[in-house]
């Protein structure tokens with residue numbers, strides 16, 4: 001579980017983007033992160049992923065301070081959390097290379113990494129693309145490759161930034177099913193989205209980020 005406690009963040013000398021927010025991202029559930037453009041949803045997720053360090057407050061991952069834990073422990077904690085950017089960066093090479101990448105940098109041998117990558121690709125219906133160069137894919141396909149890369153490393157917490165934005169109806173449904181299954185098998189997910197219908201359909205709780213504050217509540221309270 002990840003817990004943001006009284007977290008403050010701003011970029012350079014600009015105004016505070018987050019002003020003392022408290023958010024919990026739990027295993028076994030989907031949390032929707034909603035709010036207007038520029039409210040700080042991406043910033044919140046990057047802090048939860050350990051990519052940005054809060055300027056005040058703390059981030060706990062499974063009870064440990066993510067930034068104060070010793071190097072090896074911090075790396076182990078961070079590896080349980082995967083963040084997928086709305087505009088993911090893909091490496092040169094095939095779709096299969098890309099999906100296997102996270103496993104390869106974790107030290108898995110090529111054959112095992114490719115086997116797990118294939119499973120993740122199948123889940124998202126992109127196993128027909130495995131030999132294609134990743135850089136020539138559409139935005140939606142690139143997003144699915146990045147999500148498959150994240151799923152392949154079997155994170156405990158998955159953070160997805162606007163995952164539905166470029167997906168067609170069929171792929172949205174597929175991704176919803178995958179996320180539901182993941183949650184019921186104990187993985188946690190937080191999803192930043194402007195699509196309140198999809199958020200309400202998938203999430204069990206929501207966080208509304210607005211004016212530097214984060215309000216947590218039920219789907220009924222915040223989305224409907």
Ligand SMILES: Nc1ncnc2c1ncn2[C@@H]1O[C@H](COP(=O)(O)OP(=O)(O)OP(=O)(O)O)[C@@H](O)[C@H]1O
Nearest residue numbers: 011012014017035036037038039040041042043044
């Ligand atoms: N690297 C950066 N440098 C300076 N300011 C930034 C940077 N990244 C984000 N910001 C600013 O921080 C604020 C929050 O941005 P963030 O991307 O977290 O919002 P968001 O809620 O995800 O927005 P959207 O819904 O439009 O994706 C915005 O005002 C944005 O301009």
